[in-house]
Amino acid sequence: MSDSRTIYHYGAPYLEQDDIDAVVDVLKSKWLTTGPKVSAFEAKLNEILGCKYSVACSNGSSALYLASKALDFADGDIVIVPSITFLATANAPHMAGAKVVFADVCPKKGIITPETFAGAIDRAEGTVRAVFPVHLNGVPCAMDSIADVANQHNITIVEDACHAIGGGYSIDGSMVGSCAHSSMSTFSFHPVKNLATGEGGGCHNK
Ligand SMILES: Cc1ncc(COP(=O)(O)O)c(C=O)c1O
Structure with missing residues (x-):
């Protein structure tokens, strides 16, 4: 019996002969x-x-974990992550010993804003050590303003740029993930991402 169902592939990267x-x-x-x-x-x-x-890492999740371990969290340290993201953005700092506090996101773009970040700092009970802004679906967060808020509170920024390699900030022309406004950045090279290596990731530092 033939099966007429259409199969949609989860990831179908564009590959050329030289790849x-x-x-x-x-x-x-x-x-x-x-x-x-x-x-x-x-x-x-x-x-x-x-x-x-x-x-180079085995995937974006391990890149986030590597960045989290590099922060060497003390007991009670808090990391702020957006409330809309892939689980690894929260799991990685949690596995590395931090408490995770979620920040609201812009209802149109799904990314954190300086205001929602500041709101999460106000709600957090303890030392906020880091924030992991996610450039969701390739849309860059306002990193310069987020960095202004972070600097006022001595908070380290780790960009989860897993969706956004090749993106840039029109405000100063810097690349997403270049660490122009952060201490570390991470990428995923999974087949559903902008650039695929099979499984893969990257953790970056200026
Ligand atoms: C925002 C975000 N961060 C991290 C990851 C983790 O990347 P990987 O699947 O390569 O572990 C993903 C994966 O979908 C993601 O969407």
Whole structure:
């Protein structure tokens, strides 16, 4: 019996012959993991983003976890994350020992604003150590104003730029994830994201 249902693929990245050739080259090399292509990828990310340090990760979730561990949370430290995002934005700081407080988001864009961020700081009971703004669906948060609020309270900014590689801020021309307004940034290179490596992620620092 034939099945006439249409199958919609969860992720269908656009791949060209040179992408396939590059994968075949790796498969024929002795380096199936952590080889020279990984260092070349990290160097290219530094070049594109204007960052000093990029670390290739197994996915965006591990990039967020790496950034969270680097913050070395003390007991009771709080991290503010948007109330609309993928679970990993909250799970990563939680797994690294922080308490998570959710900030409201702009009803039209789904991203945090300086006002909703400030509101979450007011509601938080304890030391707010960090905020993880998410550039949801590639829409950049107002990082300069968010940084103004963060600086007033000595709060570290980690950009969850998992949806937004290649994006930029019209306000100063800097790239999303360049750490121009943050201490660290993270990307996901999962097939449903703007740039796919299969599974993959990146954690970046200026
Ligand atoms: C906003 C956001 N952050 C982090 C992640 C985690 O990325 P990954 O699936 O590569 O672990 C995702 C994945 O969908 C995401 O949408």
